Amino acid sequence: MLEAATLLAGALIALGPIALLFGGRAQTALYALTALLAAGLAGLALAALATAATARLTLPIGLPWLGAHLRLDPLSAFFALLLGLGGCAASLSAIGYFRHSPEPRRTLPFLPAFLGAMLAVILADDAFSFLMSWEIMSLLSWALVLADHRAEAARRAGFVYLTMAAFGTLALLLAFGLLAGPQGAYTFDAIRATPRGPLSVALVLALMLLGAGSKAGLAPLHVWLPMAHPAAPSPVSALMSGVMTKVALYAFLRVVFDLLGPTPWWTAAALIPLGAGTAVLGILLATVETDIKRLLACSTIENIGVIFAALGLALAFRADAMPAAAALALSAALFHAFNHMAMKSLLFLGAGATVGATGTRALDRLGGLIHRMPVTAALMLVGALAIAALPPLNGFASEWLVFQAVLLSPALPQASLQLLVPAAGGLLALAAALAAAAFVRLYGVAFLGRPRSPEAAAAREADRPTLVAMSLLAALCIAAGLLPGLFLDTLAPVARQLLQARLPAQAAQPWLTLTPVAAARSTYNGLLFALFIALSAGLAAVAVHRLASRALRRAPAWDCGFPQDLPNSQYGAGSFAQPLRRVLGTTLLSARETVAMPPPGDLSPARHTVQASDPAWAALYAPLAGAVEAASRKANRFQFLTIRRYLSLVFALLVLLLLGLALWS
Amino acid sequence: MQLILPMLVQGAQMALVVLLAPLLTGLVRKLKARLTRRRGAPVTQPWRDILKLLQKEAVVADSASWLYRAAPYLIFAATWVAAALVPTFATHLQFSWTADLIAIVALLGSARFFLALAGMDVGTAFGGLGASREMMFATLAEPAMLLITFALALIAGSTQLSTIAAVMAGPAVGLRVSLGMALVALIIVALAENGRIPVDNPATHLELTMVHEAMVLEYSGRHLAMIELAASLKLLLYLSLIACVFVPWGLAAPGQGLAAHLAGLLAYLGKIAVGAVALALFETAIAKMRVFRVPDFLGIALMLGLLGTLLLFVSARL
Numbered sequence: 001m002l003e004a005a006t007l008l009a010g011a012l013i014a015l016g017p018i019a020l021l022f023g024g025r026a027q028t029a030l031y032a033l034t035a036l037l038a039a040g041l042a043g044l045a046l047a048a049l050a051t052a053a054t055a056r057l058t059l060p061i062g063l064p065w066l067g068a069h070l071r072l073d074p075l076s077a078f079f080a081l082l083l084g085l086g087g088c089a090a091s092l093s094a095i096g097y098f099r100h101s102p103e104p105r106r107t108l109p110f111l112p113a114f115l116g117a118m119l120a121v122i123l124a125d126d127a128f129s130f131l132m133s134w135e136i137m138s139l140l141s142w143a144l145v146l147a148d149h150r151a152e153a154a155r156r157a158g159f160v161y162l163t164m165a166a167f168g169t170l171a172l173l174l175a176f177g178l179l180a181g182p183q184g185a186y187t188f189d190a191i192r193a194t195p196r197g198p199l200s201v202a203l204v205l206a207l208m209l210l211g212a213g214s215k216a217g218l219a220p221l222h223v224w225l226p227m228a229h230p231a232a233p234s235p236v237s238a239l240m241s242g243v244m245t246k247v248a249l250y251a252f253l254r255v256v257f258d259l260l261g262p263t264p265w266w267t268a269a270a271l272i273p274l275g276a277g278t279a280v281l282g283i284l285l286a287t288v289e290t291d292i293k294r295l296l297a298c299s300t301i302e303n304i305g306v307i308f309a310a311l312g313l314a315l316a317f318r319a320d321a322m323p324a325a326a327a328l329a330l331s332a333a334l335f336h337a338f339n340h341m342a343m344k345s346l347l348f349l350g351a352g353a354t355v356g357a358t359g360t361r362a363l364d365r366l367g368g369l370i371h372r373m374p375v376t377a378a379l380m381l382v383g384a385l386a387i388a389a390l391p392p393l394n395g396f397a398s399e400w401l402v403f404q405a406v407l408l409s410p411a412l413p414q415a416s417l418q419l420l421v422p423a424a425g426g427l428l429a430l431a432a433a434l435a436a437a438a439f440v441r442l443y444g445v446a447f448l449g450r451p452r453s454p455e456a457a458a459a460r461e462a463d464r465p466t467l468v469a470m471s472l473l474a475a476l477c478i479a480a481g482l483l484p485g486l487f488l489d490t491l492a493p494v495a496r497q498l499l500q501a502r503l504p505a506q507a508a509q510p511w512l513t514l515t516p517v518a519a520a521r522s523t524y525n526g527l528l529f530a531l532f533i534a535l536s537a538g539l540a541a542v543a544v545h546r547l548a549s550r551a552l553r554r555a556p557a558w559d560c561g562f563p564q565d566l567p568n569s570q571y572g573a574g575s576f577a578q579p580l581r582r583v584l585g586t587t588l589l590s591a592r593e594t595v596a597m598p599p600p601g602d603l604s605p606a607r608h609t610v611q612a613s614d615p616a617w618a619a620l621y622a623p624l625a626g627a628v629e630a631a632s633r634k635a636n637r638f639q640f641l642t643i644r645r646y647l648s649l650v651f652a653l654l655v656l657l658l659l660g661l662a663l664w665s
Numbered sequence: 666m667q668l669i670l671p672m673l674v675q676g677a678q679m680a681l682v683v684l685l686a687p688l689l690t691g692l693v694r695k696l697k698a699r700l701t702r703r704r705g706a707p708v709t710q711p712w713r714d715i716l717k718l719l720q721k722e723a724v725v726a727d728s729a730s731w732l733y734r735a736a737p738y739l740i741f742a743a744t745w746v747a748a749a750l751v752p753t754f755a756t757h758l759q760f761s762w763t764a765d766l767i768a769i770v771a772l773l774g775s776a777r778f779f780l781a782l783a784g785m786d787v788g789t790a791f792g793g794l795g796a797s798r799e800m801m802f803a804t805l806a807e808p809a810m811l812l813i814t815f816a817l818a819l820i821a822g823s824t825q826l827s828t829i830a831a832v833m834a835g836p837a838v839g840l841r842v843s844l845g846m847a848l849v850a851l852i853i854v855a856l857a858e859n860g861r862i863p864v865d866n867p868a869t870h871l872e873l874t875m876v877h878e879a880m881v882l883e884y885s886g887r888h889l890a891m892i893e894l895a896a897s898l899k900l901l902l903y904l905s906l907i908a909c910v911f912v913p914w915g916l917a918a919p920g921q922g923l924a925a926h927l928a929g930l931l932a933y934l935g936k937i938a939v940g941a942v943a944l945a946l947f948e949t950a951i952a953k954m955r956v957f958r959v960p961d962f963l964g965i966a967l968m969l970g971l972l973g974t975l976l977l978f979v980s981a982r983l
Contacts, residue, residue: 404824
């Protein structure tokens with residue numbers, strides 16, 4: 001099966017140059033082919049997960065003495081499944097999205113190759129091919145971010161992204177250098193066999209948090225994400241948010257859970273607050289964001305935070321020899337990663353349809369789209385409910401599992417973790433509640449109410465391929481919400497591979513009830529939940545319509561007797577966020593409101609301005625950029641010296657080096 | 666008998682909560698009226714209102730979508746299912762294993778999600794105002810609720826309500842500081858979630874500070890009846906929750922006969938009546954807060970929940 005997966009990766013990468021030859025003429029066929037290959041990959045990965053076997057392959061490419069080592073085990077198969085499903089949906093939607101694109105060659109060659117590069121990262125079994133594929137993946141996604149290179153914002157996003165990607169790869173390079181050790185053991189098998197001291201473990205973990213964390217969007221390395229993900233065309237945004245962040249997650253899992261060997265408990269103490277803090281910061285940014293795609297990118301940061309917090313819990317349980325609890329936390333993290341892939345891709349494709357129909361990303365120019373884009377609106381509602389972690393959909397199922405893992409923390413022996421985990425659980429609950437607020441705001445402002453601009457009033461339903469892709473993802477969200485047990489059983493081999501433990505088999509439970517520990521402790525059944533709600537809602541509706549009244553009259557809105565015709569009298573994105581911005585944003589986002597009121601008699605309009613900024617910029621990046629600039633200004637002087645001075649500098653350096661050499665030996 | 670009794674109990678509870686919820690609202694209103702020396706409407710008035718509303722024609726705004734018309738039924742159904750899963754007079758409900766406390770609270774979150782969306786659907790300023798404030802309150806109430814759940818789970822070793830009730834009724838628990846903190850926090854959360862007086866005024870109309878009423882301002886007829894019924898159900902649910910966790914005595918256990926169930930029912934009615942009196946007294950004695958004082962009020966719940974949890978780590982007996 002590994003051979004087939006390798007062929008798929010090769011075919012996807014090869015599709016890029018082929019697409020370059022054909023140009024825009026065979027666009028539909030090429031995207032359809034990409035979707036087909038991705039779907040094949042998903043099927044393949046599912047089969048590999050079911051057999052839970054490990055396959056190895058060495059190809060004679062790459063470094064001559066090393067070759068390219070490839071491997072397909074349950075961990076890589078699970079992430080290949082994510083990649084296949086997300087890639088299939090995004091390529092399907094690309095058929096419609098790019099149909100009227102003026103420059104098809106800006107995206108067409110890069111998209112399949114990007115998928116292929118991500119697959120290569122997942123399959124790589126030695127440090128060289130891993131880093132090589134990682135870098136190709138970064139560069140291809142950078143090219144996709146710059147698809148709309150004439151926009152100033154996209155160019156800026158591309159620059160920030162490239163800087164962060166280079167920094168992340170550097171951290172990964174150092175991490176693998178440490179892992180390989182002085183002997184240069186580059187294959188993962190050799191790395192696994194090397195024993196390691198605590199200092200090396202700490203350094204590798206820190207470097208992985210920098211390298212994989214920056215790609216995944218872990219705070220404070222998340223700042224590029226709300227710029228770069230939305231700048232790309234929407235199917236690519238879906239891929240970057242839904243799938244590429246998961247590839248970063250894969251890198252972290254592969255190194256920390258697999259290659260690094262046993263980790264001490266304090267690694268968890270570092271990871272859990274980081275994850276919980278990222279979750280709250282990300283979703284708080286989303287609640288004040290007024291750009292529909294940036295909002296979704298901010299919510300990606302939140303979900304990555306939730307996943308990392310759950311991974312931290314898994315590390316804690318693993319270090320304290322509680323394999324069942326560790327399996328629960330790890331399964332929760334993986335299940336949430338899967339769910340996030342489905343719902344975030346769905347939401348980004350829907351946002352793309354919205355932007356395509358109205359030509360604007362500003363929430364305050366949308367409104368009332370549920371009347372003009374009914375199918376998109378219905379599918380987006382599924383996505384919004386899922387990502388707001390509401391039962392009976394999938395986002396809740398995985399967050400519920402995370403909370404069950406949090407509730408197992410009293411058994412941990414370390415007092416610091418015992419105090420840390422409940423507080424982190426509170427933060428995760430805060431993030432979940434904020435997510436509900438953020439997505440009520442997104443859905444309410446964009447899809448409900450009255451249109452706020454002529455473009456929104458004239459919007460048309462999305463193209464058919466995008467609707468098909470969105471329906472597939474929505475079906476996935478609903479299925480994972482109603483039958484979470486089946487999905488958890490599917491990813492059981494991953495937990496068994498990394499922790500030698502798994503959750504109790506969920507398919508054997510009566511009524512497929514989710515039972516992570518024991519039935520007396522906690523159970524949840526999404527299927528019955530949904531059934532009960534549907535039954536009682538239907539019963540109530542039928543009873544009321546039959547026995548009471550079914551008369552209905554349409555009339556202008558009442559609005560307390562003073563209806564306002566202006567669509568701007570509705571609550572908009574800024575006004576909806578105001579209470580939360582004031583309560584939580586004042587300290588965390590340094591949000592400020594200023595009202596410039598002209599003096600009486602002056603006819604100029606009053607102005608209300610809101611400022612809110614990501615704290616990471618002010619606390620970390622602005623000083624960093626300032627320091628770099630100051631240093632380069634100082635170094636700039638060396639550019640304008642006379643030849644005499646250059647020669648004397650060279651001579652002084654030579655003397656210094658010789659002196660150093662003499663003293664050292 | 667093994668299967669039929671829990672099924673019967675479940676059915677009886679579903680019917681009971683729907684019948685009882687508007688009566689509870691009526692009772693609180695009556696008590697509040699008497700406390701302010703008014704005569705007040707009869708206890709059955711909310712039921713009469715609902716039946717009247719059901720007969721009336723529904724007036725729907727031109728700009729409303731299908732979501733606006735479907736939401737009342739979904740909100741009612743979600744609240745009803747949640748209320749059906751909280752033990753009232755017996756612990757052995759047929760479907761109590763469908764959800765634990767976290768899932769029940771999250772289900773109420775789904776109902777709130779639809780209510781807030783319905784408020785924004787017509788496109789008026791009031792709807793958005795109510796929705797935005799409701800989501801802010803929920804944002805602070807939900808973490809507090811999770812920390813309360815955490816404290817309870819630490820004591821009972823479970824988030825399953827029937828298990829928690831059984832442990833709490835047992836002799837092993839006794840009086841604890843952490844439980845007291847959890848109780849106060851839960852009461853604050855319940856007041857906020859139901860829009861009761863220090864947070865929101867359920868009797869208000871046409872007032873700039875209203876939250877729940879602002880969201881449902883455009884609703885009329887059968888839709889409004891469904892929403893009113895759901896709001897009453899939610900109040901009853903939170904009272905039942907407090908009763909089931911903190912005063913679990915009298916709950917009929919599996920295997921007990923009809924007499925025990927009747928005694929459980931009487932005990933439950935007594936607990937709810939006591940709760941109604943306490944609520945009416947509290948609401949009469951206190952004034953409504955400004956909207957931006959509410960976060961401080963909910964912050965107390967959050968801190969109490971966290972303190973209660975941490976106390977249990979310091980000593981399992983506190």
